[in-house]
Amino acid sequence: MIPQVDNRCVHCDEPVRGLPRFDADADGTHSLSAQSLPSEQFCCSGCEIAYHAIQSMFDQPEGSNPFYDLAKGNLRPPTQGKVDSIQALRDSIQMKDSLSSAEWYLEGVHCRACVWLVDQMPRAVDGVVSARTDISSNLLRLEWDPEKTSVDDIVNWLQPLGYSPHPTKTKEEGGALLSVGASALLAMNAMMVSVTSYGGLSAENDYEVWRFLSIAAGIMATASLYLFRFRILRLIKSIKLAKLPVDLPIVIGIIAAWFFSWFNLYTTQAGVKGGELWFDAICVLVALLLATEWYTDRTRRRIGQFTQVDFSIVPEFTTLKIGKRIHRDEVQVDDLLVCEPNAVLVSDGIAQQNMFVDRSVQTGESLPINIAKGDDLYAGDRVLAQHSPEGMFYRVKVRHEKSKLALLLESLKSPEYLDSDVVDRAEKLSSLFVKIVLILALLASIISVIFLGEFGAVIAILIVACPCGLAIATPLSYAIGMGQIRRKGVLLKSAQGIDILDRATDIVFDKTGTLTDGDFRMQGYQSTAEHLRIANALEFFSSHPLSTAFSKNADDLELDEVCADRLGVSAKVGSGSYRVMGSQKRIPAAYKDFIAIGLFAMSGGKTSGEDGQELATFYVGDALRPESPQVIKALKADGLHVHVLSGDREDKVQHVCADLDIATFRSSLSPEEKASYIRELKDKGRVVLFLGDGTNDALACLEADASFVVKGASPITFSLAEGLLDTRNLGSFLDAKLFAARVRKRTTFALVWALIYNIVMLAASAIGWITPLIAAIAMPLSSAILVLITTSGSQLGSILSQSLPGRREASSDDAKAVLEPVFHAKPTESVPL
Amino acid sequence: MTIIYILLPISLLLALGAGLAFRWAVNNQQFDDVDSPPIRMLSDGKVVRENSSPKTGEGE
Numbered sequence: 001m002i003p004q005v006d007n008r009c010v011h012c013d014e015p016v017r018g019l020p021r022f023d024a025d026a027d028g029t030h031s032l033s034a035q036s037l038p039s040e041q042f043c044c045s046g047c048e049i050a051y052h053a054i055q056s057m058f059d060q061p062e063g064s065n066p067f068y069d070l071a072k073g074n075l076r077p078p079t080q081g082k083v084d085s086i087q088a089l090r091d092s093i094q095m096k097d098s099l100s101s102a103e104w105y106l107e108g109v110h111c112r113a114c115v116w117l118v119d120q121m122p123r124a125v126d127g128v129v130s131a132r133t134d135i136s137s138n139l140l141r142l143e144w145d146p147e148k149t150s151v152d153d154i155v156n157w158l159q160p161l162g163y164s165p166h167p168t169k170t171k172e173e174g175g176a177l178l179s180v181g182a183s184a185l186l187a188m189n190a191m192m193v194s195v196t197s198y199g200g201l202s203a204e205n206d207y208e209v210w211r212f213l214s215i216a217a218g219i220m221a222t223a224s225l226y227l228f229r230f231r232i233l234r235l236i237k238s239i240k241l242a243k244l245p246v247d248l249p250i251v252i253g254i255i256a257a258w259f260f261s262w263f264n265l266y267t268t269q270a271g272v273k274g275g276e277l278w279f280d281a282i283c284v285l286v287a288l289l290l291a292t293e294w295y296t297d298r299t300r301r302r303i304g305q306f307t308q309v310d311f312s313i314v315p316e317f318t319t320l321k322i323g324k325r326i327h328r329d330e331v332q333v334d335d336l337l338v339c340e341p342n343a344v345l346v347s348d349g350i351a352q353q354n355m356f357v358d359r360s361v362q363t364g365e366s367l368p369i370n371i372a373k374g375d376d377l378y379a380g381d382r383v384l385a386q387h388s389p390e391g392m393f394y395r396v397k398v399r400h401e402k403s404k405l406a407l408l409l410e411s412l413k414s415p416e417y418l419d420s421d422v423v424d425r426a427e428k429l430s431s432l433f434v435k436i437v438l439i440l441a442l443l444a445s446i447i448s449v450i451f452l453g454e455f456g457a458v459i460a461i462l463i464v465a466c467p468c469g470l471a472i473a474t475p476l477s478y479a480i481g482m483g484q485i486r487r488k489g490v491l492l493k494s495a496q497g498i499d500i501l502d503r504a505t506d507i508v509f510d511k512t513g514t515l516t517d518g519d520f521r522m523q524g525y526q527s528t529a530e531h532l533r534i535a536n537a538l539e540f541f542s543s544h545p546l547s548t549a550f551s552k553n554a555d556d557l558e559l560d561e562v563c564a565d566r567l568g569v570s571a572k573v574g575s576g577s578y579r580v581m582g583s584q585k586r587i588p589a590a591y592k593d594f595i596a597i598g599l600f601a602m603s604g605g606k607t608s609g610e611d612g613q614e615l616a617t618f619y620v621g622d623a624l625r626p627e628s629p630q631v632i633k634a635l636k637a638d639g640l641h642v643h644v645l646s647g648d649r650e651d652k653v654q655h656v657c658a659d660l661d662i663a664t665f666r667s668s669l670s671p672e673e674k675a676s677y678i679r680e681l682k683d684k685g686r687v688v689l690f691l692g693d694g695t696n697d698a699l700a701c702l703e704a705d706a707s708f709v710v711k712g713a714s715p716i717t718f719s720l721a722e723g724l725l726d727t728r729n730l731g732s733f734l735d736a737k738l739f740a741a742r743v744r745k746r747t748t749f750a751l752v753w754a755l756i757y758n759i760v761m762l763a764a765s766a767i768g769w770i771t772p773l774i775a776a777i778a779m780p781l782s783s784a785i786l787v788l789i790t791t792s793g794s795q796l797g798s799i800l801s802q803s804l805p806g807r808r809e810a811s812s813d814d815a816k817a818v819l820e821p822v823f824h825a826k827p828t829e830s831v832p833l
Numbered sequence: 834m835t836i837i838y839i840l841l842p843i844s845l846l847l848a849l850g851a852g853l854a855f856r857w858a859v860n861n862q863q864f865d866d867v868d869s870p871p872i873r874m875l876s877d878g879k880v881v882r883e884n885s886s887p888k889t890g891e892g893e
Contacts, residue, residue: 161887189848
């Protein structure tokens with residue numbers, strides 16, 4: 001077992017895992033006592049960077065930092081994410097009165113401390129005029145003086161604090177909300193007018209006043225219809241595409257009611273009780289429909305803000321060996337290109353030197369690969385910085401648009417994938433419902449015309465038959481569910497995500513980065529505190545992914561003659577020379593899954609390290625997430641089949657799966673093989689949900705019925721997935737599943753209720769029982785009951801306030817809930833209705 | 834019934850006023866962000882040092 005230390009991260013208060021206490025073992029080497037551990041511990045390098053960045057911004061002594069006073073345990077570990085493209089951010093700038101302004105999605109804003117810190121930007125960055133962060137939509141509105149500061153300065157200020165700006169295209173539109181307000185106002189006034197008719201006013205007793213008020217109501221209904229015009233146009237469009245949208249009967253009813261109400265108004269003579277007028281009903285329905293649409297749209301937009309990501313992983317420009325910068329489209333086959341340190345290659349080619357390459361874009365495995373001279377390199381590979389006096393180059397084999405990566409991206413856009421959309425069950429169900437209602441309305445109309453000889457009853461039937469349950473309750477229920485799930489740290493892009501979450505029979509996991517942490521952490525070491533300091537200082541200069549496990553807070557150690565190459569880093573510290581590189585000791589059994597890095601003492605400034613004495617050993621690795629076993633257990637207990645697909649080596653995958661008690665797994669898979677495995681499952685009639693993270697999971701994401709990605713996933717995979725786990729905790733997935741089940745139960749119940757209501761009311765109106773008064777009372781009552789059903793599940797009030805999209809300022813209890821997800825609450829728990 | 838000719842314009846004016854007030858509120862982004870202002874209130878008066886750029890330990 002890995003020794004666990006019960007310490008919490010100074011920044012985010014998450015438990016620090018793995019690190020660092022290590023007692024003397026069989027080797028008899030020195031051990032580190034708990035007392036000599038650093039007092040500040042971090043769960044990840046992101047937290048460490050953010051903590052020191054924030055501390056450096058205050059004069060106060062440590063401990064009374066306003067940021068942490070405000071945050072009070074609500075922080076989540078930041079993603080030290082890369083900004084997709086500074087150029088894209090620059091493109092989003094607008095100029096106004098010699099000031100630049102921009103609106104960006106700011107990833108990483110979680111709580112009031114975040115809002116406060118980002119709002120401080122005008123004070124902290126010279127030239128920034130105003131900065132406003134919206135906690136519910138993560139939008140940052142900025143204004144700055146381009147003479148004094150630049151996008152780069154702003155990004156450089158935000159990034160260490162753990163916030164990554166992304167360009168955004170979606171904008172909150174005031175127009176829709178204005179329509180909702182106007183239609184509500186019209187509805188209120190139309191209802192006020194109709195009160196007179198309940199009081200007994202009719203054409204029989206006071207024709208003048210009746211006519212005056214009815215025309216007023218008619219004008220209001222006409223204005224309502226005008227506000228509703230976009231919805232009607234959209235409906236006509238979807239009918240042309242041979243679809244039966246949910247709101248078809250309701251819209252037919254509204255339009256028909258409008259025509260017949262005007263018709264009845266004009267044909268009614270003084271002193272006669274004329275036909276019914278439905279103007280108030282029209283206004284109320286339009287207001288309800290517009291409000292529902294606005295609410296669901298806002299929920300979807302806020303969640304979807306981050307989906308507009310840039311597909312380009314490959315840089316636009318590269319450098320020829322002769323030193324000329326060229327655009328990637330100008331690169332020709334056989335060109336010799338420079339492998340710039342830590343930059344991504346633009347095309348496939350052949351290495352001209354030995355080098356270390358990070359191929360995580362393709363394989364999902366972040367451990368670098370050793371590339372020898374003459375080996376293949378691929379677009380998307382990142383060449384790690386290393387000491388190489390003459391530079392590193394590669395010869396281009398194919399043009400960049402023909403590279404393996406470009407072809408993969410192209411296949412994602414192909415119609416084969418775009419058309420193979422899973423048939424939405426909810427849509428199927430609702431179109432069935434629409435058919436039933438239309439047929440029933442038709443039958444009722446025929447009966448009433450034949451037996452009562454009254455044509456006006458048809459309109460009553462159409463209005464009464466309006467399935468508010470479908471047009472209002474269903475979208476509302478899903479929007480509320482998406483809001484609730486978002487509060488648990490899972491962002492859903494579509495209602496389909498909820499359906500599949502609940503219906504899935506098979507859950508397929510990627511291993512690295514999904515079941516495991518995905519980044520390297522110090523799992524233990526045999527070292528003195530002094531040696532740990534030196535190793536930290538040296539590893540700072542390494543671009544090797546393993547170096548992220550070392551503390552980035554290298555203190556005041558003076559380093560000389562730093563030399564970083566592909567095997568390690570060497571430097572002079574004080575009077576001694578040191579080098580970090582792969583350990584030469586036998587790895588103890590407890591650490592056999594990890595990689596050992598040694599700190600060597602060098603004699604006489606040699607850099608080879610062959611004869612150095614190994615002073616300390618550090619065990620670094622990517623361990624299983626601590627909650628993974630519980631999540632898998634809960635899923636299995638729920639009767640789900642769990643699979644693991646990995647691009648990693650057989651023995652490693654086997655080991656992880658043994659720990660998790662998963663029998664079905666595949667290893668060393670290519671992206672295509674992952675996708676075909678899922679396709680086979682689907683061919684057997686299973687509903688497949690996929691959880692992954694890397695670009696290599698993109699095809700699998702497309703193939704699965706729905707896919708979720710974990711925080712820090714590649715932008716491509718993210719853009720294809722239905723959901724994002726925005727916390728570091730896989731347990732949030734179980735929470736999301738629980739809520740999805742509730743949403744679906746609520747929706748089904750609402751549909752059943754709506755159907756019963758429609759049948760009863762249709763029958764009543766067919767025999768002429770429905771008067772305007774009854775209709776006016778029954779309709780809002782039925783809608784109110786439906787809204788109650790859809791918002792039930794806990795106290796209405798709290799749900800209503802919680803479900804406001806993006807209300808994420810969590811209480812301290814919620815912060816605990818994020819750490820300790822609802823393992824105790826079984827996802828099958830029944831929903832109180 | 835003549836009272837209606839006085840009451841009606843008054844009620845119309847009131848409705849118009851409410852409508853205009855709502856339009857003003859929407860256009861002034863009063864409903865765009867209803868969650869952040871109550872949070873901001875709690876942190877009033879707390880500030881960072883002027884021109885403080887975050888340091889990452891090594892001047893990254």
